[in-house]
Amino acid sequence: MLSEMVRLSYQHRAFYCYVILSVWIFLLVAGMYKYIGVDDKSATQGRPPGSELSIREFPRNLKPDVKTKRIFRFCNSPSNILPGTEGKADGNITLTGILIFVRHGDRGPLAHVRNISTINCAGDFTSSSELDNVYQGYQNFLQNASSNWRTGWAQFLGPFHGFPMLPATARDCKLAQLTMLGVSQLLKTGLLLRNAYFHRLNLGNGTINSKDVVVYSTRYRRTVQSAVALLYAFVENDGFQNLAKISLRETQSYAFCNTDCACPAAEKYHKQYSKELGDHLKSHPAVADLIKQASNIVFEMPDQAQTTDSNTLRDALLTYVCHGASLPCIDTETQRLCVKTEHVTGLFAYTEWEARQHAKSHNRRKYGLLRAYGLLRSIVSYMLRMISEAKPKIVLYSGHDKTLEYLATALGILSEQAAVPHYASRFVIEVYRINPKSETHVASDFYFRVVVNGKDFTQKIPFCRNTSLYNVNFFDHDDGEKTRKESKLCPIEAIVRQLHDDYFVPFNATNFKDACSIHRQG
Template identity: 45%
Template sequence: MELIKVKEWRLYHHSFFDFPSNIALSTVIWCLAYGSSFYSVITDQLIMYKYISLENDALNVLRLHSTDVGVSSTVKQFKFTIKSRKVVRSCNHYSEISAGAEGNFNANYSLEGALILIRHGDRGPLTHVHNISNVNCGGVYDPLYSSYENFISNITGTPTLSQLIGTFHGIPVLPSSDCGLGLLTRIGASQLLKTGKVLSDVYRHHLKINASLLRDEIKVFSTRYRRTFQSGLAFLFSFLQKDLFPKVLVQESPSLAFCFDDCACPAADLFLRRAREERELLIKSRPTFLNLVRSSSAIVYEVPDKKVSSDPHALKDALLTYICHNARFPCLDSKLPTTCVRPESVISLFNYLEWESQQMRVNVNMKKTCFLRAYGLLKNIVSYLLRIVSERKPKIVLYSGHDKTISYLTMALGIRSNGVLTPFYSSRLIIEMYKTHDQLPDGGPVGSNYFFRIVFNGKDVTRELKFCKNAENSYHSSQGNQESNNTEKKFYLCPIESIVRFLHEDYFTIFNATNIKDACAVPS
């Protein structure tokens, strides 16, 4: 692949791209390759770039391997090249994980508990891809990982570890050093270690954990996938004190949706099948883009499958293996640039998927699927919120899950913020529970002095909950977290009764039903 260095460039149409005016041109070189101009068809919009005064340059950031450059430096070169950091943000480099709106609360309120739903960290591809041996998934990982690895090594083979992992015996505790199919990497563990440390700094001082009641105060659930189990452990290690970490019990969820006792639902399978068919029609309506996906898939996959080769989501997942580990994109013949995955193809892919997610957000069949898939998890969440009201415990509930776990729940709740339908590695959705110290009138309903808020990847999304619109409360925080430099910030609270009423009275109105049994019945 020949690199183009741009001395002067002009952007004729930038509805999908947003380059800061003061950015160094070297940061956008990688997407300005393959000749003096190219066209990229993205969701029926034509984008043209024209380059003036081009010359060869030996530095091609797309072809850098992690042995040539550190992870963070390459991420910084990538992150300005695509609007909203679409590509690099999907990698969610651990150095960029920080606290946001979490824990900003008014002095009139006390934080009583936090329910934390996380997506697992960086992993290997889900399908066999070319040149995987040249991808360094061991990567440059956070220094905290070495401490974690040493701790686990010291308790391996002891009753301490057996007590911690519970029913997850036989699953390795530490991540893989290579790019195994679907396996968490050390970089992925680093993401959760950083997330745990960040949230510990926010919550630990306010949620005082009673060590003698640890298993009552901390509840942990993980799906039985190696990557979610290992991600949950990494999070807990940095979130808790080291003496408390091994005393936690990780419980198994039989479903990636954490549906618990409400998993069997024939209607959910039907609606999901219909939603997938409608999603396939979207890409078929764009034959130029479909051909791009197929041609790129033929290069990326070792054994192309007809169905997978037409799936833009599978292609994105495979390409993240290269992007997130600073590996060169694959070529069928390295001497022929036309047989390589092209940068503009990657840009088109991410833009298409962003557009598609907006279409599926309003798709009725997808909505119904998410409502049914998320019901069991939401019921579990509400039950713990009510326990906090009645028993003031647990203090922490952790669900270590998948991207679909987050997307099902957020769509059911009506959250529409960017990224909720395609959450990146180590994403977090947190429900914070508060109790007011204000004097309430006598005879009020039980729990009327309890409120909650929801924060997704550091952004307060409570205002997006439809059932909180009429009960919305906003306050100015008297203190902020470390990331906010103690500046005052607004935060929004919703009465606990609002989410209870939504679950028990309004949840199934989209199905013209009043309970999960009737909603799950296959329509005749």
């Protein structure tokens, strides 16, 4: 009897051991899969080359949420390009002309990045049936332009004759080339500006002529293509053919500085500002280490400049972020290294902090002032023509982020939105005439307003604050309700005085030549 009980006890013990072993194996396997699955929560994931784990890939693309919302702002999807206060100033005033400055639309990276062939740069590039119809119409128009409108099309393109107006392929990301998403952004911007200004400027009915519209672009495909897409949407298909009477004009510099480009002092201030940026990074060693490690993953052949520049890395990462692509990885002999979500959010948090330091940098301000002088001269010249001749009605500058940065500096606008422009940013200067009781107009009857991406920045311009601002009203639609708000116009006399009398005060000079002298600036 005793021997029988011992035998049964051993059988039960074996059964218990089997159960415990099974549970342990189950927990071990579950734990392994849980560890493998948290790919986005670890900085690196070690694994033997050629193991079964290398087959398993996990999504690493950035998802829009509270933490990443500010990052996706730089992508500026067409659905986020919304009407603002453009053209809404109302009262005893007449809109006589507008100057539009845009950054080109979404583009491919400026340097070779990993897995670029797998990134779909077309994506969901339209956001509404209206925009989709405009895009299809634009495609059809361009296909027929060279055959049905050969002479006029060539005249319109001017120095850019022969440039393709659409990306070579819908899906591929080409280095520094405009994407289908970028085309869509400028079409959406054109529609928005058309709704704001077209009729207020008394355009339409085939009346557009060479004196009405002036267009400048740098000699890059992405800026030329952006300008044409915006103009197409602004004047619509029928009106667009009237633009055969004008020509796109080429500028040699992304600063649109005309004859006021060469400036040794500007280069000196730029070098000093670059040193400031380097010192900022040295004071954040963890960020510097992040940039170095991430750059070695992101760029196929990273150089020293790429591994030490936060803005270069940010630009490259936007290629993945803005097109819903997985963040890149590389395999070493011992482990797989991946760029993670926290890397991206950490980098962008740093670049935002760095942008806030821009306002404190005297070197950056002086550099921007000297770079923007030629453009500001051009702006004031066109404003005076709008006053005296009521022409042109539209002046468009299709440029780059630096173009808008310099302009913001020249006007004293310190907003981050203006200092770090996203793709397809728009910067509009509206020129108004106060309607007098008599037919005679004097200089004091003319005012201007500055609107950046739909927001009125006029009162933030330092040289406008101490002048007699003109009060106007506009109606805004907040939560579907029509609300009356107040806006202010700045006298054009203020910007003329700033350009001719006060612009070079920071340099202890009275003209561009002296301000650009290195010896004079020490």
